[in-house]
Amino acid sequence: MDQSTQVLVIGGGPAGSTAATLLAREGFDVTLMEKEVFPRYHIGESLLASCVPILELIGVREKVEAYGFQVKRGGYFYWGNEEWDLAFGNKFQERTFGDGFAEYDYGFQVVRENFDQLLLEHAKSQGVKVREGVEVKRLIFDGDRPRSAIWSPAGQNAQNGGTQEQEISFDFLIDASGRAGVMTTRYLHARRHHQSFKNIAAWGYWRGAKKLSVGPEGGILICSVADGWFWGIPLHDGRYSVGLINHRDTFNAKRKEGASTDQLYHEAIRECSVLTDLLAPAELVTPLRVEQDYSYTSERFVGPGYFLAGDAACFLDPLLSTGVHLATYSALLAAASLSSILRSEVDEKEAGEVYEQTYRQAYLRLLLIVASLYRRYDGQDSYFWQAQRLTLHDCSAEDLKQAFINVASGIEDLRDSQATLDFALDAASQAATKEFRTKEDLNSTPPEDNELVQARMQFFHSAMMRRDIRGLYVVTKPQLGLARQ
Numbered sequence: 001m002d003q004s005t006q007v008l009v010i011g012g013g014p015a016g017s018t019a020a021t022l023l024a025r026e027g028f029d030v031t032l033m034e035k036e037v038f039p040r041y042h043i044g045e046s047l048l049a050s051c052v053p054i055l056e057l058i059g060v061r062e063k064v065e066a067y068g069f070q071v072k073r074g075g076y077f078y079w080g081n082e083e084w085d086l087a088f089g090n091k092f093q094e095r096t097f098g099d100g101f102a103e104y105d106y107g108f109q110v111v112r113e114n115f116d117q118l119l120l121e122h123a124k125s126q127g128v129k130v131r132e133g134v135e136v137k138r139l140i141f142d143g144d145r146p147r148s149a150i151w152s153p154a155g156q157n158a159q160n161g162g163t164q165e166q167e168i169s170f171d172f173l174i175d176a177s178g179r180a181g182v183m184t185t186r187y188l189h190a191r192r193h194h195q196s197f198k199n200i201a202a203w204g205y206w207r208g209a210k211k212l213s214v215g216p217e218g219g220i221l222i223c224s225v226a227d228g229w230f231w232g233i234p235l236h237d238g239r240y241s242v243g244l245i246n247h248r249d250t251f252n253a254k255r256k257e258g259a260s261t262d263q264l265y266h267e268a269i270r271e272c273s274v275l276t277d278l279l280a281p282a283e284l285v286t287p288l289r290v291e292q293d294y295s296y297t298s299e300r301f302v303g304p305g306y307f308l309a310g311d312a313a314c315f316l317d318p319l320l321s322t323g324v325h326l327a328t329y330s331a332l333l334a335a336a337s338l339s340s341i342l343r344s345e346v347d348e349k350e351a352g353e354v355y356e357q358t359y360r361q362a363y364l365r366l367l368l369i370v371a372s373l374y375r376r377y378d379g380q381d382s383y384f385w386q387a388q389r390l391t392l393h394d395c396s397a398e399d400l401k402q403a404f405i406n407v408a409s410g411i412e413d414l415r416d417s418q419a420t421l422d423f424a425l426d427a428a429s430q431a432a433t434k435e436f437r438t439k440e441d442l443n444s445t446p447p448e449d450n451e452l453v454q455a456r457m458q459f460f461h462s463a464m465m466r467r468d469i470r471g472l473y474v475v476t477k478p479q480l481g482l483a484r485q
């Protein structure tokens with residue numbers, strides 16, 4: 001193993017392998033360390049249409065298509081008293097945008113162990129030095145700047161006798177270590193958990209489920225129940241992934257009263273007539289898995305010598321399946337920013353600000369849409385108005401649904417990366433601040449004295465400090481980087 005590298009990437013999930021591949025394709029020396037040996041299990045199976053242009057950009061789209069994952073053309077919502085479909089596809093704007101992203105009207109439902117392995121193998125084929133079964137144990141800093149990593153063999157590699165720690169130095173670090181969040185949890189202490197989405201997820205895999213007869217081909221089913229909602233995701237290997245999201249407090253209260261997770265999961269399925277019907281001939285073939293408190297953001301996404309990408313920076317909520325989109329999108333932004341820094345085209349501070357603001361804007365806008373969906377008794381129009389208020393493009397009333405689709409399919413973020421940011425971040429943070437004042441907050445006078453309001457406002461603090469990023473935007477041609485308007 002080399003003792004130095006230009007760029008060290010921690011983590012071989014979608015964020016890490018995308019960023020590493022893009023940088024290697026630009027000719028940089030990139031080492032990626034992943035503590036597991038792939039394939040390894042991961043949740044996050046439903047991919048937005050915006051992932052496909054990025055797969056194309058890293059040169060892996062055809063391999064993903066050839067693998068045979070379930071094509072996903074959107075989703076179908078049974079939400080409160082309403083039912084509606086969300087079909088990917090842009091019917092009112094050109095199909096190619098920026099400097100050449102092609103637009104796709106489908107995403108995939110993937111088995112993540114296969115998908116992530118495919119991306120990691122592809123990274124190797126593009127020149128990334130991928131080290132699996134290797135855990136970054138700690139980082140060594142020069143002031144605020146991480147300079148080297150201490151690593152050691154993990155898992156099976158460690159059991160085979162190799163436990164000795166070694167050091168690798170680097171010029172830049174991309175922390176794509178997912179929820180572990182090496183930089184933010186261990187060094188920056190900057191992870192903030194959401195006040196609003198304190199949820200718990202319980203999910204399992206079924207065989208023999210019926211096919212959903214409504215909505216777009218291969219669509220995700222989203223179905224609200226009294227205390228939360230379900231996802232239903234058809235996978236290419238015949239399994240059906242069914243996950244229940246509940247508020248942590250109500251779920252844990254029922255657990256305290258003696259109900260098991262399995263009981264709560266099956267009871268909730270019985271509440272949902274669509275799922276009960278789909279699962280009638282099916283059998284749950286795995287034990288349930290549970291995760292909680294997964295909605296958080298880091299106060300900072302970037303700093304001297306480092307970028308936080310994907311879940312290492314923030315995670316929103318499973319509702320609109322935005323995780324892999326934000327992972328690959330932030331990887332694209334980080335790789336573009338870093339390429340320009342390494343070629344001395346843009347100074348590090350400026351490139352960092354482009355990264356921070358562009359990524360944060362995407363996160364905030366999706367957060368607002370998810371938040372508005374959670375007010376489930378709002379009518380359809382209010383979700384669409386929400387999308388409209390936060391989109392940069394003017395739309396006529398009949399195009400509102402399309403605006404919602406563009407935001408919720410991630411395409412709007414890709415467009416933004418190729419335009420200079422203007423008022424959108426301000427608009428998003430102002431709307432976010434309002435959004436997170438609940439009725440109780442607003443009734444307490446003055447709201448500014450209310451601790452909860454303060455906490456929520458704090459959450460958006462760094463997004464509200466608007467900085468001038470001097471007309472920089474992402475280009476992919478003739479090479480990946482930042483260009484100036």
Ligand SMILES: Cc1cc2nc3c(=O)[nH]c(=O)nc-3n(C[C@H](O)[C@H](O)[C@H](O)COP(=O)(O)OP(=O)(O)OC[C@H]3O[C@@H](n4cnc5c(N)ncnc54)[C@H](O)[C@@H]3O)c2cc1C
Binds near residue numbers: 043177201
């Ligand atoms: C309940 C639930 C449902 C979800 N459903 C969806 C969905 O339907 N669609 C969707 O798009 N997203 C979904 N997500 C989100 C999705 O799982 C994540 O957003 C996505 O996996 C993030 O990718 P990543 O590359 O940032 O991190 P990961 O995919 O988590 O990759 C991080 C990698 O870093 C490695 N690592 C960690 N620490 C170290 C270390 N010290 N040294 C070396 N390696 C290290 C880990 O082993 C891991 O492989 C869901 C999340 C939850 C909680």
